[in-house]
Amino acid sequence: MTRPFIQTIEPATHDLGGFKVRRSLPARERTMVGPFVFFDQAGPARLDPRKGIDVRPHPHINLATVTYMFEGRFEHRDSLGTVQVIEPGAVNLMTAGSGIVHSERSPAEDRPDGPEIFAVLYAGTIYADIRLAAGGAIPIDAGADERALYLLEGDAALDGTALEVERLHLLRPGYDGTLRSGQGARIMLCGGEAFAGPRHVYWNFVSSRKERIEQAIEDWKAERFAPIPGDSEERIPFPEGGPKTVSYP
Numbered sequence: 001m002t003r004p005f006i007q008t009i010e011p012a013t014h015d016l017g018g019f020k021v022r023r024s025l026p027a028r029e030r031t032m033v034g035p036f037v038f039f040d041q042a043g044p045a046r047l048d049p050r051k052g053i054d055v056r057p058h059p060h061i062n063l064a065t066v067t068y069m070f071e072g073r074f075e076h077r078d079s080l081g082t083v084q085v086i087e088p089g090a091v092n093l094m095t096a097g098s099g100i101v102h103s104e105r106s107p108a109e110d111r112p113d114g115p116e117i118f119a120v121l122y123a124g125t126i127y128a129d130i131r132l133a134a135g136g137a138i139p140i141d142a143g144a145d146e147r148a149l150y151l152l153e154g155d156a157a158l159d160g161t162a163l164e165v166e167r168l169h170l171l172r173p174g175y176d177g178t179l180r181s182g183q184g185a186r187i188m189l190c191g192g193e194a195f196a197g198p199r200h201v202y203w204n205f206v207s208s209r210k211e212r213i214e215q216a217i218e219d220w221k222a223e224r225f226a227p228i229p230g231d232s233e234e235r236i237p238f239p240e241g242g243p244k245t246v247s248y249p
Contacts, residue, residue, distance in 0.1 A: 002175070003161060004158045004161050004175050005170060006172050006173075007029065007030060007170040008164065008168070008169050009024050009029065009030055009167065009168040009170070010167055011027075011041070011167070011168070018045060018051060019042060019045035019047065019053065019117055020042075020043070021040055021041065021042050022040065024039040024150065024167075025039040031198075031201065032195060032199065033168075033170060033190060033192075034144060034146040034147070034191040034192030034193055034194060035125055036148075037201060037206050038063075038065075039148075039190065041152075041166065043070075043071070043072070043116075043117040043118040043119065044070070044117070044118035045116070045117050045118070046117075047115050047116075048114050049113055049114040050111055050112060050114075051111065052106025052115050053074070053105060053106045053115065054103075055105065056235055056236045057227075057234060058102070058103070058204055058235070058236040059099060059100065059204055060094075060099070060100055060102070060205065061100075061213075061216050062096060062097070062206045062208075063096050063206045064095045064096065065093075065102075066092065066127070067086055067091070067104070067119055068119060069088045069089065069090055069118070069119050070119060071116045072115055072116035072117040073085055073086060073088075073106070073110055073115070074086045074104045074107075074117075074119065075104070075105050076092050076094070076102060076104055077105075077229075078100055078101060078103075078228060079100055079225065079229075080100065081229050099225055100226075101235075103228055103231050105231075125192035126143075126144055126189065127190050128190075129188060130186070130188070130189060131186050132156065132179070132184060133181075134181065134182065135180075135181070136180070137181075138179050139176070139178055140176060140178070140189070142174045144191045144192050145194040146170070146171075146173070146191050146193075147189065147190070147191030148169060148170045148171065148189075148191055149169045150166070150167070150188040150190070151163040151187050152165070152166070152186045153185065154181055155183050155185055156179055156180065158171075158180075159177040171191075200213055202217075203243040205217070221238055223235075
C-alpha cells in the first residue's frame with residue numbers, strides 16, 4: 001500500500017514570553033512546500049491581564065506574508081502607513097516587494113483582560129481551514145505539485161494513516177485520498193506549484209540572490225528601511241550571532 005506522506009516535519013518551538021511560536025518551514029529537511037517559505041503557528045495562549053503581544057518592527061523583502069487568525073486579535077502596522085486590526089476568520093496580506101517594515105501587537109483595548117492569541121502566518125497559494133465534525137470526512141485531491149497537512153487539534157487520518165498534532169505532513173506527489181476524523185478535528189491544507197529554482201532564506205529575508213539578502217541586512221543595520229508611522233520607537237535588531245531559526249544563506 002502506498003503511504004500518503006513522504007515526510008513529517010516537527011516544528012522548531014520558540015518561547016517568546018507568554019506564548020510560543022512553532023515554525024515548520026523552513027526546516028533543515030525541507031525548505032519549501034509549493035510557494036510556502038515560512039509556516040508559523042503562534043499560540044494558542046492567553047496572556048496575563050494588562051499584557052499583550054508585541055512583535056516589534058522588523059523587515060522583509062521578496063515575499064508575501066499572510067496572517068490568519070483563529071482566536072484573538074492583532075494590530076498590524078507597516079511602513080506604508082497601513083493600520084489594520086486582524087480578527088478571527090480574517091486574513092491580512094502584506095507584500096514585501098523590495099522592502100517593507102511591519103509590527104504586530106495586541107490592540108490596547110484588549111490588554112486589560114489579558115488577550116488571547118492563536119494564529120498561523122504563511123505565504124502561498126493553496127490554504128484551506130478544514131474543520132471536521134466527529135465522523136466527518138473530506139476528499140484531498142491531487143490538484144497541486146506540493147501539498148501538506150497540519151493537524152491543529154483533534155484526530156485525523158488520511159486513508160488510515162494518522163496525522164500527528166502540530167506536525168507538517170507532506171503528501172506524496174499525485175496522491176489523492178480521503179481525510180477522516182473520529183472525534184472531530186481542525187486541519188490546515190497548504191501547497192501549490194513547485195518553484196522552478198531555489199530561494200535563499202536568512203532571518204526575515206527571502207531572495208533568489210544571496211547578494212540581495214546581504215544588502216538587506218546592511219540596510220536594516222544602517223536603518224535605511226522606512227520607519228512605521230506611529231510605531232518607530234522600537235525595532236528588532238539583526239541578531240549578530242546569527243538567526244536562531246534554521247536559515248539558508
